[in-house]
Amino acid sequence: MRILGISPLDKDSTVSFMEDGRIVFACGEERLSRVKLQSGFPHLALKLGFERTGWTPDSIDKVAYAFFDGDEEARLIRAAQAADAKFQSADKLAASAATYRELSDTDYQLDQSVRIPGLDDASDEFMPPKAWWKRAIYQATASHPTLDQRAHRKYYREWVTNAIADHKKWSDELERELDGYGLRGKLQRFQHHDTHAANSFYASGFDDALVLVLDGYGSGCCGGVYRAGEDGIENLHRYQFPYSLGIFYEQVTSALGFRPSRHEGKIVGLAAYGRPELLRDLLLHRFETDNGDIRILAAQNYLITRAMALRFAKRDVAAAYQNVLELVACESARYWLKETGLKRVVMSGGVHANVKLNQRIFEIDGVQSAFVYPNMGDGGCASGAAMLAFGHETAKGKPLADAYLGPDYSDDEIRMALQAEGLDYEECGDDLERRVAEVLANDGIVARFNGRMEYGPRALGNRSILYPAKDPEVNQWLNDQLGRTEFMPFAPAALAEAAPKLFKGMQQGVAKTSEFMTITFDCTDEMIRQSPAAVHVDGTARPQLVTPESNPSFHKILQHYEAMTGISVLINTSFNMHEEPIVGSPADAVRAFVLGNIDYLAAGQFLIPHPSGRDRSGKAKAKAIHAAPSISS
Ligand SMILES: [Fe+2]
Secondary structure, rough: EEEEEEEEEEOOOOOOOOEOOOEEEEOOHHHHHHHOOOOOHHHHHHHHHHHHOOOOHHHHEEEEOOOOOHHHHHHHHHHHHHHHHHHOHHHHHHHHHHHHHHHHHHHOOOOOOOOOOOOOOHHOOOHHHOOHHHHHHHHHHOHHHHHHHHHHHHHHHHHHHHHHHHHHHHHHHHHHOOOOOOOOHHEEEEEEEHHHHHHHHHHOOOOEEEEEEEEEHHHOEEEEEEEEEEEEEEEEEEEEEEOOOOHHHHHHHHHHOOOOOHHHHHHHHHHOOOOOHHHHHHHHHOOEOOOOEEEOOOOOOOOOHHHHHOOOOOHHHHHHHHHHHHHHHHHHHHHHHHHOOOOOOOHHHHHHHOOHHHHHHHHHOOOOEEEOOOOOOOOHHHHHHHHHHHHHHOOOOOOOOOOEOOOOOHHHHHHHHHHHHOOOOOOHHHHHHHHHHHHHOOOOOOOEOOOEEEOOOOOOOEEEEEEEEEEEEEEEEEHHHHHHOOOOOOOOEEEEEHHHHHHHOOOHHHHHHOOOOOOOOOOOOHHHHHOHHHHHOOOEEEOEEEEOOHHHHHHHHHHHHHHHHHHHHHHEEEEOOOOOOOOOOOHHHHHHHHHHOOEEEEOOOOEEEEOOOOOOOOOOHHEEEEEEEOOOO
């Protein structure tokens, strides 16, 4: 049976071609349109999928989608709003307002004993000054419960109007475009978070698990809890909208001057430098958590975060939000683990892009195994919806082997792209991996383009930039060169067999999920000593463990590198231009390589020196040629 999964069209629209419960092709539209998080019907990805799989529209049995139609989503949105009107009251916000007023009267000094790379000037630590009337509004809503409440109602009404219009628009577009392929009659729709739950459980390979879905919004809710096992996936609880941890975190991302739904990772990195205790109580006063549920008072009043950012440094605001996210999510997870007696946790939904939160959940007493779906955001719902359309009996027992599910390109196609750009290249055949390791061992930087493209937000060695992890200054230097602000180091790729000596708590129960860079671990002294460029200020790293089964070529590169240097870790950051999607085709790779001034491109079996012709060996020379502020992860 063939099922085409399509993820929500509002952002990062993605197709997943599934045959008898296994993904045979999956690709986000952004990789082909070259527009980050591309919205709309994924025509390009669908057509490429047809080409690569040989499927035709007629051969498809079902189309699966991760939202109900516009009318049903509108009904659920209004029902959630009506329920929230009964829950909210200004009285409950008194403690939050009192705490904010107290904080306004106390001394606050930024702890400057630790500098944050990228925030060189003390003024960078704070948001730029706001106009007097903005300051007055922010402070008033934070200090007065009635105004806090009114702001929530106002912004929630606006959110409801926009969300209903958006759902109708995307639902209509989905049906209209499917009609063009003759597929509208095969469309099957699912509750949004059920699709997240399905992808994480079925991909995990676990026999049973507690399924935790924490998200922004979906089908009237913002997440759910499930018990999954031999008999299927049973919903135990739904976290009701608007008490959304996804929106909670978006609010701090936006208030600190970053782009919500895109730059949340920067907040996670920044948080490690701050003092969470300064603003923690204020935030905790805005939560009600009992019996495994999470509710947020005046959840849509995003001005409260801006009021905090008027006076407190970004690092301290970020630290409080991260800490409170971890506290409330872990409290809920603990409750459901106890209720069910389950020892394994699987996670999906946008909030689980937060690698530090995932570590905290894995560290809960009694948890023996954890798995985070590699495409935990809505792009992954294409696969989850398809799994639900197959049904439990077909979907079970088919763990995800790897995330290399996108298109690949032949050596002939790569050669044509190189020739089109007039690049000199060397055919290395079986010696390619050793040659790449040699460049890296000489402190060179290599862009690797090989095999099938990764499914999900992380580059895992097939569309990656690789370089040595031994010099922590390289991170900041590279960030400067690339015109980006990152507060967490780039992630390490490591030989899987070396993991126990590099990362603490590494055990069988997280080996699989550690192949996808979705969870942090505390690093060992050896890791900190050998590969400091990959270790964050809090002593953690977000590794990709590379096995010979998942990526033989990347594993060989690491093996050769280890033989040459004694170090089993390299930095792996995504291969893309600044704020562009990860490269998809050989032509994309050649363009990013040339404009990015990377020392070498290793595409398929070809090794290509940068056409500037300079000697790439040696760190100083390698640094000198990285002049263009153009690449980012
Ligand atoms: Fe979602």
